[in-house]
Amino acid sequence: MLDKNGIAKRIAREVKDGMYVNLGIGIPTLVANYIPEGINVELQSENGILGMGPFPFEGEEDADLINAGKQTVTLLHGSSIFDSAMSFGMIRAQKVDLTILGAMEVSENGDIANWKIPGKMVKGMGGAMDLVASAKNIIVAMQQVNKAGESKLLSKCSLPLTGVHCIKKVVTELGVYDILPHGGFKLLERAPGISIEQIKNATAGRLIIEGDIKEMLL
Amino acid sequence: MGIVWYIISLPKTKKNLIFVALLFCMINKVVKSADEAIKDIKDNMTLMLGGFGLCGIPENCIAALVKKGVKGLTCISNNAGVDDFGLGLLLQTKQIKKMISSYVGENAEFERQMLSGELEVDLIPQGTLATRCMAAGYGMPVVFTPAGVGTEIAQGKEVRKFKFNGTEKDYLMEHAFDSDFAIVKAWKGDAAGNLIYRSTARNFNPMMAMAGKITIAEVEHLVPVGELNPDHIHTPGIYVHRIFQGEKYEKRIEQRTVRKK
Numbered sequence: 001m002l003d004k005n006g007i008a009k010r011i012a013r014e015v016k017d018g019m020y021v022n023l024g025i026g027i028p029t030l031v032a033n034y035i036p037e038g039i040n041v042e043l044q045s046e047n048g049i050l051g052m053g054p055f056p057f058e059g060e061e062d063a064d065l066i067n068a069g070k071q072t073v074t075l076l077h078g079s080s081i082f083d084s085a086m087s088f089g090m091i092r093a094q095k096v097d098l099t100i101l102g103a104m105e106v107s108e109n110g111d112i113a114n115w116k117i118p119g120k121m122v123k124g125m126g127g128a129m130d131l132v133a134s135a136k137n138i139i140v141a142m143q144q145v146n147k148a149g150e151s152k153l154l155s156k157c158s159l160p161l162t163g164v165h166c167i168k169k170v171v172t173e174l175g176v177y178d179i180l181p182h183g184g185f186k187l188l189e190r191a192p193g194i195s196i197e198q199i200k201n202a203t204a205g206r207l208i209i210e211g212d213i214k215e216m217l218l
Numbered sequence: 219m220g221i222v223w224y225i226i227s228l229p230k231t232k233k234n235l236i237f238v239a240l241l242f243c244m245i246n247k248v249v250k251s252a253d254e255a256i257k258d259i260k261d262n263m264t265l266m267l268g269g270f271g272l273c274g275i276p277e278n279c280i281a282a283l284v285k286k287g288v289k290g291l292t293c294i295s296n297n298a299g300v301d302d303f304g305l306g307l308l309l310q311t312k313q314i315k316k317m318i319s320s321y322v323g324e325n326a327e328f329e330r331q332m333l334s335g336e337l338e339v340d341l342i343p344q345g346t347l348a349t350r351c352m353a354a355g356y357g358m359p360v361v362f363t364p365a366g367v368g369t370e371i372a373q374g375k376e377v378r379k380f381k382f383n384g385t386e387k388d389y390l391m392e393h394a395f396d397s398d399f400a401i402v403k404a405w406k407g408d409a410a411g412n413l414i415y416r417s418t419a420r421n422f423n424p425m426m427a428m429a430g431k432i433t434i435a436e437v438e439h440l441v442p443v444g445e446l447n448p449d450h451i452h453t454p455g456i457y458v459h460r461i462f463q464g465e466k467y468e469k470r471i472e473q474r475t476v477r478k479k
Contacts, residue, residue, distance in 0.1 A: 046344065047270045048418050055475040063273065063469035064405075064417040070271040070324075071475040081417055083424045083452075084270070084296070085352040088345025092363065094383060111368075122332065122341070123323035129371070130345030133364035164368035 002173040002191045007141050009034040009218050010191075011100060011171050014139060020044055022091070022131060024101030025069045027141040031100055042079075044096050046127040048087050051079025068127065088127065092134045099135035101128060103142045103167075105157040108205035109183045110167040112140065113159035125162060132163030144172035144202045151204035153177070153185055174199050176216060184208045189216035245410045245443060247461050252282035255434045255460045259283065259399055262290040262315070266351065266395065266426040267305065268402035270296050271472045274419030275304050276403040278436045278464035284311055292316040294395055296347060296422055298328045303470050312336070320344035324472065342371060346392055348425055353394035355428020355457065362389035400430025403464070404453070407437035408444075411458030412451045420452065427453045436464040 002010065008030035015021060015035050022044045023029050032054075035041060043052040045067040052067060053074035061072040075081075090096060105113040112132055115125035132138060146152055153170065170177045176189040184206040187199060192215050200207060249255045256279055259265070269275030283291075284307050291314050298317055299306035308314050309327050316338035322328050331337035342350075343365040353361045362380065366372050367388045376391040402423040405416035413435055415423055427433050435453075440463035 045418075047273075047421050055477045057479045058476045061471060061474055061476060062417065063471050064419040066271060066273050066418055066472070070273070070472040072471060072473065073475070075417075081420060083420050084344070084348035084422045085425045088348050091345060092365075119333075122329070122339075124319060124321035124341045125343055125371075126321040127344040129343035129369065130363070130365040133367060161369045 001194060005030055005033075006191070006218065007171055007173060010176065010216055011139055011141055012036065013217075014169075015039060015041055015098065017041070019097040020050065020095065021098045021100065022046065022096050022135075024099075024128070024131075024141075026102045028100040028102060029069065031141070044087075044090070045073070046084075046087050046091065046131070048082050048084060049073070049075065049079060050082075051076045053079070088130050091127075091130055094134060094136050096135060097137060099131050099138045100141055101131065101138065103140045103152070103170075105152050105154055105159055106140055106142070106167055106170055106179075107154050107157045108179065108185055110165045110179045111157050112162050112167050113157040114162050116160045118160065128162050132166045135166070138167055138169070140167050140170045142170065142172055144174050151202050153203045153205050155205045174202055175213075180208065186210070187213050189214060191216060192218070245455075247411045247455070247459060248409045248440065249460045249462050251462060252278040252436065252464065253285070255279060255436070255462055256282050256286060256399075256401075259286070259288055261288050262292075263288070263398040264292040264294065264396070266397045266400040266430055267293055267295040268400075268421065268423035268426045269304070270418065270421035272299065272304050272470050273472075274403050274415065274421050274423055275299070276401045276434075276436050276464075277304075277467055277469075278462075279401045279434060280304065280307055283308060283313065287311070287313065289313050290315045292318065294318040294347070294351075294397060294426075296320050296344060298322045298325050300324050300472065301327050303468070309337070316340065318342065318347070320347050342366075348422060350392055350395045351422065351425040351429045353392075354396070355425055359394050360391050361394070362391055364389050366390055395429055397429060398431055400426045400433045402427045402433065402435050402453075404435055404437045406439045406441055406446060407435055407458070407461050408441050408446055408455070409461070410443050411435065411453075411455030411461050412446050413437065413453035413455075413458060414446060414450055415452050424453050428457045430459075432459045433457055434459065435461045437461060438464065438467060
């Protein structure tokens with residue numbers, strides 16, 4: 001079973017040279033640590049950065065320079081800064097090649113819920129609704145099973161939706177799935193040491209398994 | 219033309235006085251303090267406040283609003299500050315009636331007021347928030363965005379199908395914001411109201427500056443007219459009505475993340 005870093009490491013393999021990539025908060029942020037050498041990407045932060053760099057060295061933090069998670073960051077050579085309207089303009093116009101974000105639930109028809117638990121957690125959607133509505137290529141990074149042991153890959157989301165029919169790929173601690181255009185989680189890879197049986201038990205939505213499913217390379 | 223001939227016919231000393239007066243009317247937007255800048259903000263008004271998290275927020279004007287004690291405010295701002303800083307200060311004093319934001323985590327008092335029903339909250343997508351400000355500043359009553367289609371935020375909104383980039387999909391009609399005042403924070407500004415922002419403290423400030431019926435800008439450095447390079451100006455002075463140099467900027471960091479040398 002993969003830990004958070006393992007999920008991030010597997011997703012990093014989806015990142016291709018020359019891409020503009022938006023990383024959400026949580027596991028997606030970790031993906032930046034595993035982008036292979038020789039692959040050059042520009043990270044977009046929706047508060048207004050292209051070419052975001054790592055955290056600053058101690059003592060070099062700048063209150064005016066933060067990422068979408070409000071963490072202090074740095075700028076790489078060749079970076080640019082812009083306002084929020086332009087930032088979401090480039091997202092809406094599909095200039096950003098790849099979006100990686102977390103989720104509380106994903107359904108077999110590609111719906112995603114990740115912003116609200118009625119009566120419990122109401123923090124807001126931030127930029128998530130804009131991202132999922134416009135991005136052409138979204139990967140969801142998530143734990144497949146919640147703390148109560150229930151699957152988060154469902155036939156239908158139970159929480160308020162963030163977007164509909166927008167997710168095409170999910171990477172979890174157990175496996176990698178494509179969401180097919182006509183619905184269903186198609187299992188592509190198993191996490192190291194995970195059996196098909198374990199994956200079946202952890203998937204509440206329609207699971208499609210065709211042929212021999214290989215273990216993922218990390 | 220009569221007035222022109224009248225001015226020309228005046229003695230030189232009076233003429234100079236009129237020229238100085240004209241110059242002041244046209245370009246001097248400087249007020250001396252935050253208190254003066256916000257003096258006509260009244261109860262139940264709608265304000266836009268720039269900033270993302272605690273980055274690029276108008277600290278001086280927020281403090282002045284707390285001091286003035288205006289109540290029943292509707293605040294349009296991406297976030298609601300933290301418990302003891304930013305808009306959190308206006309929440310503590312219960313001066314805010316309604317928040318229009320995209321993300322309001324990290325604020326326990328906010329959550330308490332929202333769940334108890336004391337505070338009205340309208341959560342909207344971040345890009346929609348930015349674009350509704352932009353639409354106001356660009357003179358467009360509505361914009362169409364796909365954000366939120368098929369979700370609860372689409373309830374009661376007009377949905378239209380458009381073909382764009384070769385794909386046909388649904389878009390929500392969203393209205394330009396209508397606010398009494400916009401309050402923004404910039405790095406540098408001049409008496410004509412031209413503004414330059416610094417780094418990611420830019421965020422929502424430029425489009426909110428454009429969107430206010432009256433726009434107040436507080437800046438870290440107020441410089442003489444002519445000192446800013448016109449090519450570097452982010453917000454042209456035409457959008458700004460009042461400007462002052464703020465003091466004692468705390469610029470608090472919400473998430474201090476560092477690596478070791």
